Amino acid sequence: MKLSTIAFRNISRNRRRSLLSITAIAVAALSITGLFSLVEGMRIELATNIQSYSTGEVRIRHSDVDRFEILNPVHLTVENATEVMTILDGVEGVAATVPRVEFPGAIFLDDDTVRAVGVGIDLERERALHDIDARLVSGRFAEPGRNEAVVGTRLARELGLGIGERFTILTTTALRGSNAMTFEIVGLIDLPVPALAATWFLVPIDRAQHLMRMSDQVSSVLTRLEAGSLAGTLAGSPTAGATAVATAAEAALHAAGHETLSARAWNEISDTYSLIETFTIVYDIIALFFFVLGSSVVINTTMMVVYERTREIGTLSAMGMGGGRLIKLFFLEGLYLSVAGAALGVALGVVLSLVLGVTGINMGDAISIEMEIGTVIYPVVNLRSTVVVFLYSVAVASIAAVLPARKAARISPVEALRAV
Amino acid sequence: MKAAAIVLMALIPAAALVAQSAEEIITRMEQNQVHDTSRMEGRLIINDRFGSRTSSFISHARGADDALIEFTSAGERGQKVLRTRDEVYLFYPDAAELIRLQGAALRDSMLGSDVSYEDMTGNRALLDNYRVRLTGEETVAGRPTFRVELEARSRNVAYPRQTIWVDRELFVMRRAEQFSANGRLLKEVEVKETMEVSGLTFPARMVIRDVLKRNSSTEFVIDTAEVNISLPRNIFSLESLRW
Numbered sequence: 001m002k003l004s005t006i007a008f009r010n011i012s013r014n015r016r017r018s019l020l021s022i023t024a025i026a027v028a029a030l031s032i033t034g035l036f037s038l039v040e041g042m043r044i045e046l047a048t049n050i051q052s053y054s055t056g057e058v059r060i061r062h063s064d065v066d067r068f069e070i071l072n073p074v075h076l077t078v079e080n081a082t083e084v085m086t087i088l089d090g091v092e093g094v095a096a097t098v099p100r101v102e103f104p105g106a107i108f109l110d111d112d113t114v115r116a117v118g119v120g121i122d123l124e125r126e127r128a129l130h131d132i133d134a135r136l137v138s139g140r141f142a143e144p145g146r147n148e149a150v151v152g153t154r155l156a157r158e159l160g161l162g163i164g165e166r167f168t169i170l171t172t173t174a175l176r177g178s179n180a181m182t183f184e185i186v187g188l189i190d191l192p193v194p195a196l197a198a199t200w201f202l203v204p205i206d207r208a209q210h211l212m213r214m215s216d217q218v219s220s221v222l223t224r225l226e227a228g229s230l231a232g233t234l235a236g237s238p239t240a241g242a243t244a245v246a247t248a249a250e251a252a253l254h255a256a257g258h259e260t261l262s263a264r265a266w267n268e269i270s271d272t273y274s275l276i277e278t279f280t281i282v283y284d285i286i287a288l289f290f291f292v293l294g295s296s297v298v299i300n301t302t303m304m305v306v307y308e309r310t311r312e313i314g315t316l317s318a319m320g321m322g323g324g325r326l327i328k329l330f331f332l333e334g335l336y337l338s339v340a341g342a343a344l345g346v347a348l349g350v351v352l353s354l355v356l357g358v359t360g361i362n363m364g365d366a367i368s369i370e371m372e373i374g375t376v377i378y379p380v381v382n383l384r385s386t387v388v389v390f391l392y393s394v395a396v397a398s399i400a401a402v403l404p405a406r407k408a409a410r411i412s413p414v415e416a417l418r419a420v
Numbered sequence: 421m422k423a424a425a426i427v428l429m430a431l432i433p434a435a436a437l438v439a440q441s442a443e444e445i446i447t448r449m450e451q452n453q454v455h456d457t458s459r460m461e462g463r464l465i466i467n468d469r470f471g472s473r474t475s476s477f478i479s480h481a482r483g484a485d486d487a488l489i490e491f492t493s494a495g496e497r498g499q500k501v502l503r504t505r506d507e508v509y510l511f512y513p514d515a516a517e518l519i520r521l522q523g524a525a526l527r528d529s530m531l532g533s534d535v536s537y538e539d540m541t542g543n544r545a546l547l548d549n550y551r552v553r554l555t556g557e558e559t560v561a562g563r564p565t566f567r568v569e570l571e572a573r574s575r576n577v578a579y580p581r582q583t584i585w586v587d588r589e590l591f592v593m594r595r596a597e598q599f600s601a602n603g604r605l606l607k608e609v610e611v612k613e614t615m616e617v618s619g620l621t622f623p624a625r626m627v628i629r630d631v632l633k634r635n636s637s638t639e640f641v642i643d644t645a646e647v648n649i650s651l652p653r654n655i656f657s658l659e660s661l662r663w
Contacts, residue, residue, distance in 0.1 A: 108519050168517045175495035176473060177531045180512035180519060211514060213495055
């Protein structure tokens with residue numbers, strides 16, 4: 001009789017115990033599949049938010065801004081912005097350039113002061129970076145040349161203002177003086193990142209430049225890359241393409257005399273993204289612990305089988321079955337249990353992740369407002385990590401079965417036949 | 421014992437005289453520096469780690485409470501700061517609304533300088549707000565001065581404690597140090613030049629350092645001054661901000 005047939009028959013001899021082993025492995029595989037899908041969902045959302053709202057795929061700005069960030073160095077600008085964008089448009093891999101003027105400031109209410117960040121945008125160019133129209137929840141976008149603003153929903157709530165009402169913001173200008181401007185709210189925008197929804201309002205870039213005493217200057221130029229629709233970049237190497245374009249863009253700008261500017265890839269800018277990448281390694285370690293825990297049930301089952309079937313092992317040995325074949329027999333039993341458990345767990349994990357990928361998981365306060373991530377996370381099933389989870393769980397559980405099997409193989413036939 | 425009593429009796433009037441002198445010193449200093457009315461043109465030269473820049477202004481003042489400052493340099497042309505007894509208003513030509521500063525916002529830096537709105541615009545009636553004490557005589561920048569300690573009577577002041585060095589001959593401030601309630605030094609003021617107009621002597625060039633800012637100082641320069649002049653009616657009103 002084939003070993004595989006014997007192994008399969010042995011599994012079905014005690015169905016309840018086999019079911020327990022399968023369940024333990026399935027729960028471990030389900031948990032890890034779910035966890036990986038959640039982390040993948042967070043990673044994709046974070047990357048999308050960073051690229052859409054903060055940095056583009058490559059961000060160009062004055063090289064000293066990072067150094068003096070804490071001092072609000074709004075005077076460190078991208079000068080001759082029109083020329084800079086023309087140069088960037090000629091860099092291989094750049095699909096679109098998006099200028100931004102950012103001005104943090106204070107909005108004075110009757111009894112309170114609200115800190116906010118105005119963002120001057122070129123709406124047409126902004127559309128190349130992200131689906132800004134889908135975010136507008138009411139009203140319309142501000143028109144160039146008019147002191148109009150589209151305000152983040154949470155900021156509007158904090159200000160207690162709605163469409164048709166006005167607010168005045170006081171800010172520091174690019175000349176390092178101060179200036180204030182009154183804007184009429186013409187629309188409300190629902191930005192996915194809580195920190196942005198609570199502080200951002202969007203105005204036409206020409207009005208932002210006027211307020212900030214900028215001529216042909218902007219705070220930064222964001223770029224979208226050709227290969228990189230966001231999904232494309234994320235599916236491939238999320239970093240290599242952007243880093244290469246950043247290097248080429250900076251070289252082109254320096255060659256044209258814009259030596260004060262630096263170009264950086266999005267993944268090099270965001271601390272939060274680096275944190276998520278670090279977390280991914282931690283989650284891999286957590287996954288290993290899950291499987292070890294799940295596998296302990298398999299070890300226990302196999303050990304019990306070995307003790308219960310000592311006489312049988314002795315008989316098989318007396319009939320000439322060697323130690324290697326005995327180990328193979330128990331390994332096959334463990335393999336069948338783990339394949340069944342892992343398949344069941346991964347399948348349930350994928351189904352659960354797909355459902356939650358549509359409905360989302362509201363993380364509430366668990367997500368810090370400082371993170372560039374929304375409070376509702378949509379898990380994303382990553383095919384590669386799902387296959388890895390399946391193979392990983394099969395491997396760990398099967399290897400776990402070998403340990404007691406080796407003990408069985410070392411029992412001498414005479415000793416085994418004496419056992420009750 | 422009797423001798424000790426005599427010494428004590430002798431010291432009491434001397435201490436009273438010193439206390440009175442401190443008030444006199446401050447009063448005479450304010451007579452010089454706080455004018456019934458004034459019109460001044462000057463500059464703020466702001467130095468920080470990013471370089472130096474200059475903002476010019478015209479200021480009108482009435483007594484210790486009312487002041488109107490209008491900036492004339494290109495970057496801030498038309499911007500105005502109005503200080504009345506209790507409030508500070510900002511006018512910006514690009515804004516449809518006046519901004520009323522209150523509370524902590526009064527201590528915000530004006531134009532990124534070492535001068536806060538509160539410093540620039542007023543409440544200079546020191547004796548209304550501070551108890552004063554003469555603590556010695558020192559030489560500052562080659563000039564003999566009285567050293568006067570000021571302690572706030574209420575919390576309603578920017579600096580709960582100050583030390584001012586007042587020129588013994590001209591009764592004009594030569595130096596000042598301004599402290600928080602817990603004694604932390606917040607600002608230093610050095611008077612580099614004085615100006616005499618209509619018999620009144622007041623600082624014409626001061627260097628102010630916000631010690632909480634690194635590599636930063638602001639030079640406050642008065643180029644021309646007229647004192648005790650006739651000012652337009654309602655110049656210190658909200659309507660005047662929109663002129």
